[in-house]
Amino acid sequence: MSPFHCFYTFSIIFLLSFEQISAKCITVTVDQSGRGDFSTIQSAINSIPPDNGYWHCINVNPGTYREKVEIPYNKPYIIIKGSGQRKTKVVWNEPYLQAPTFSSLADNIIVKSMSFVNSYNGPSSKNSRVPAVAAMVNGDKTFFYRCGFSSVQDTLWDATGRHYFKKCHIEGAVDFIFGNGQSIYEDCSIRFLGELLEPGLAGFITAQGRNNPYDSNGFVFKNCNIYGRGRTFLGRPWRDFSRVLFYNCRFSKVVHPYGWDAWNCVGKEQHLTFAEYGNYGPGANTSRRVKWVKKLNARTVSELTSLSFVDNDGWFQSMPVLYF
Numbered sequence: 001m002s003p004f005h006c007f008y009t010f011s012i013i014f015l016l017s018f019e020q021i022s023a024k025c026i027t028v029t030v031d032q033s034g035r036g037d038f039s040t041i042q043s044a045i046n047s048i049p050p051d052n053g054y055w056h057c058i059n060v061n062p063g064t065y066r067e068k069v070e071i072p073y074n075k076p077y078i079i080i081k082g083s084g085q086r087k088t089k090v091v092w093n094e095p096y097l098q099a100p101t102f103s104s105l106a107d108n109i110i111v112k113s114m115s116f117v118n119s120y121n122g123p124s125s126k127n128s129r130v131p132a133v134a135a136m137v138n139g140d141k142t143f144f145y146r147c148g149f150s151s152v153q154d155t156l157w158d159a160t161g162r163h164y165f166k167k168c169h170i171e172g173a174v175d176f177i178f179g180n181g182q183s184i185y186e187d188c189s190i191r192f193l194g195e196l197l198e199p200g201l202a203g204f205i206t207a208q209g210r211n212n213p214y215d216s217n218g219f220v221f222k223n224c225n226i227y228g229r230g231r232t233f234l235g236r237p238w239r240d241f242s243r244v245l246f247y248n249c250r251f252s253k254v255v256h257p258y259g260w261d262a263w264n265c266v267g268k269e270q271h272l273t274f275a276e277y278g279n280y281g282p283g284a285n286t287s288r289r290v291k292w293v294k295k296l297n298a299r300t301v302s303e304l305t306s307l308s309f310v311d312n313d314g315w316f317q318s319m320p321v322l323y324f
Contacts, residue, residue: 008121025079025320032063041069041080041090050074055211055320060114062087068094070103076139078106079320082114085148085169091117099159099289100133107140107161110319115148115169122152123196129174133157137181141315144168151176152196158183159221162310171228173197175207178238182217185224186312194230202256206235208242210273218273220242220304226283227252235274243273245296248280248307255283260290277301 029036030044036059038044044058045117050072057079071078080090092101102116119125120132133155134280140161148169149156155172158181165184170177171191192203205226225236226249233256235244242265260274269292276286277296286293296304301307307316 025057025073025276027057027059029059029061029104031061031063032065033064036061040067042067045069045071045078048075048078052077052183053266056095057081058311059194059255060088064089064091068092068093068099068101071109071139073139076106076108078108079110079112080114081110081112084113085146088114089109089148090114091119093119095127095130095132097131097133097136097154097157101140104136104142105138107142109142110145111141111143111147112145112149115150116149118151118155120140120151121196129153129196136188137161137163139180140307142318143316143319146179152193154178160217162315164307164310164316166263166313173203173230173232173237175204175236175238177205177219178207178209180209180211180217180239180308184220186222186304188221188224190221190224190226192226192228192232193232194228194232194254197230201230203230203232203234204261205232206244207238208235208244209238210241210243211239213241213271213304215241218245218304220244220309221246221249223247223251224249226250226255226281228254230254233257233261234276236261237265237272237274240265240268241271241273245273245301245304246279247276247301249284251279251281251283253282255299257285257288258290259286259288260293262290262292273302295304 055077060082064084103202116135117134118134132152134149136157138159142163144165153174155176158179163183168188173193275294275296
């Protein structure tokens, strides 16, 4: 069979598969003014039967939805589509790890074009700075596209599972991307809110939680823009074998010259995989980096930055992403 016929056959099979998925996708609309099927996002999620085996699509109209949203473990195959990061926002105001604004606990979830905010420590808040999670992702096979995440401390809890963040905006000041997730952040903007910390304090972008050298998880930042005000470390370890790679990212002068902090792993730095490769910009000069920063070879970098790092079984390719 010729290459053309192979491509043609594959295209027909893919389109048929997509049409079948779309035909089975039950779509509802959330609108605060009452012009939709539901007035809250949570009520739309609640309407989906447990252990569903096909896609449910929730279109969320513009507005600020002041509610706490949770996708439970037994409700996979959900697509939540907003109207844009600035147009569709979910806002909650509650501290500590147990009260995320948005919790995604199920497998096979897609979220697009909306923002999640925990306003507890926001610019106008007088509350003491404590963890205040904007989103917690605890399911496998999850895709966020053009989404926003905003808080000050512990903004995005990338807890467990394989996740792909594409063209997202994430902002905070202390450990604002943390957890045990196996995730790629591609073409994302990472904003450090140093103006919300006490004068002279540096912040931390990541706190990754890999427990042992055989765990496959880790955070990979690919083609991202790191910017903001003040000074921040790229990361510190939440667990002894923390793994984070920044690849081909633009570093503004917000990045601390040392780059990384050993925190509770002083004396065990050899276990950490904190690495940089091919970055550029005012903060990318590595001459003053900590001596224990990892020097990864090109093959390892290629393996970590490939989509197969989070999609070795084809789950992302089988998602109905063309729905958007």
